[in-house]
Amino acid sequence: MPPDEPESPKIGLREKKKRKTRMTLQQQALRLFREQGYHATTIEQIAEASEISPSTFFRYFSTKEALVLEDEYDPVLIRAFQGQPPDLNPIQALRAAVSSGFAMFSQEEKDALRERTDLMLSVPELRAASLIQMNDSLLLIAEIVADRLERPRDDFEVLTFAGAVLGVMMSVQLYCSSNPEADFVATIDEALAQLEAGFPFVRHGSVL
Amino acid sequence: MPPDEPESPKIGLREKKKRKTRMTLQQQALRLFREQGYHATTIEQIAEASEISPSTFFRYFSTKEALVLEDEYDPVLIRAFQGQPPDLNPIQALRAAVSSGFAMFSQEEKDALRERTDLMLSVPELRAASLIQMNDSLLLIAEIVADRLERPRDDFEVLTFAGAVLGVMMSVQLYCSSNPEADFVATIDEALAQLEAGFPFVRHGSVL
DNA sequence: TATAAAATGATAGTAACTGTCAAATTAAAT
DNA sequence: ATTTAATTTGACAGTTACTATCATTTTATA
Known part of the structure; x- marks a missing residue:
């Protein structure tokens, strides 16, 4: 197994999908925040709009705030x-x-x-x-x-x-x-x- | 009824007790934070140590943070x-x-x-x-x-x-x-x- | 002492997180 | 192409800060 470069640790299907999910989460979240406000938007809603489960959400963003801050x-x-x-x-x-x-x-x-x-x-x-x-x-x-x-x-x-x-x-x-x-x-x-x-x-x- | 001065709105038993409770809450909270850490200390514990109910706690401090900040x-x-x-x-x-x-x-x-x-x-x-x-x-x-x-x-x-x-x-x-x-x-x-x-x-x- | 006002506590919720484990997906090896 | 291993995922069951409501108790006032 060759030592993987830390900068681009191989861009396979896996990595690609993850990035897409991240982007989707951020976009959907911002849209919902804009439409109904930050507090009125639950993580459940964001997860649903992004078509993932709520538990998966926290594997992408450790907090609700991180969605906006990162x-x-x-x-x-x-x-x-x-x-x-x-x-x-x-x-x-x-x-x-x-x-x-x-x-x-x-x-x-x-x-x-x-x-x-x-x-x-x-x-x-x-x-x-x-x-x-x-x-x-x-x-x-x-x-x-x-x-x-x-x-x-x-x-x-x-x-x-x-x-x-x-x-x-x-x-x-x-x-x-x-x-x-x-x-x-x-x-x-x-x-x-x-x-x-x-x-x-x-x-x-x-x-x- | 005379207009009460906003600075000292009458110091009856009521006001006195409230101030005492506030102080107790802050003191007990800081003690518990010191002893077991901030996150490990629950509001239930603080309330118990101060001999009030958890629901009363939020009538004195709107958040756990306020205990330390005020x-x-x-x-x-x-x-x-x-x-x-x-x-x-x-x-x-x-x-x-x-x-x-x-x-x-x-x-x-x-x-x-x-x-x-x-x-x-x-x-x-x-x-x-x-x-x-x-x-x-x-x-x-x-x-x-x-x-x-x-x-x-x-x-x-x-x-x-x-x-x-x-x-x-x-x-x-x-x-x-x-x-x-x-x-x-x-x-x-x-x-x-x-x-x-x-x-x-x-x-x-x-x-x- | 009676009455009004304020403080309290019990109860039931919500929502953000955490941990665990089995199921599903993907990557690698044969 | 098929098996094997690693990774990602989702379901589930907590915990805790915080909110809202309502009956009960305590204090102030008349």
Whole structure:
């Protein structure tokens, strides 16, 4: 038996069917959520619409939330970040990673992301789960930044910085969901630019 | 019937007993969580240890998480923040609010806070719920800051700034939980100072 | 002491998950 | 093509957080 490549562990009928089922589950779920709301939709319904048994559902998604949360953006963005030239400072690298990373997705995909994001913001449970995801990303970002700056991985300043980046991202999510005309990438870029500039307006607190 | 003051809506036997029950529930719950873990502790057990029925439990806390999350810090800090002189810039006001706000609590209370914070960080569900809470605080902070700066309440820069503040707070939580010797207030202060300085180290990305 | 109001507890549900095991499907070997 | 092994699936039976309802008890008031 030859050692199987972990990246493409052979695409047989089996693997193909599984991917199809996954996609179907996500699509049907989002459709039902859209039509009847998140809470009103039971896993039984999703399973039925996808023509599998409820018990099989949990072999594909460990929670109902995962249906909405799982996507391919995070890994892409993280790889894009790691691929940035080391002479950029962390924010510059992040900005570059965001614009190049998102460029890899079609408008269709970005629209779908937007729909999911809105759902995440409106359903507390989803919001919570997505915040946890972001929190995990925070730690990852902090590690990568620390490596870039040749600082220890638990460096306090780096951690704080990563937190600020994350908070800024949260704000962008909030802003974009109440301003549908705003472009996601452009808004992130603007927000990171503010962070890089050190929030100049803060210093004018008393200047009226 | 005289109009009752909303702050102390008459402290009869009734109100007194309710407060006692609330406290008992929280204490017993935290004890059980400590002894057997969060998930292994059922609401039935908490109710039994507190000598009430399970159905009564939900009249005191709407969720199991609320047992851990509810505290008096947020309102105190927010009032402290609002009470700061308007000639301080937002970060300075926040730093002052944090140190004066926390000064109002005993060491005992702060120790309890710490235990709860550690729990929140280690139990995903609690972490999620606390992040939602922080998210709500973000919006509140943004409003207050906008008022201070006489900017519109949905000002993007202010929102971004509030996000950064919040993210920094998250980092502090993380840092303090893995560095038990660190003082909470001092760490927050340090982190906010970095934010105020605009994360100077970021600019040295290429300077090795 | 009588009466109104509020708090409680019992009961019966729902829905998201978990675990187990046998049946069915697919991949690999002959 | 047929057998064999591995994987995937579905049925079933829990557990637990949480909701809704209603009778009973407890407290406040007149």
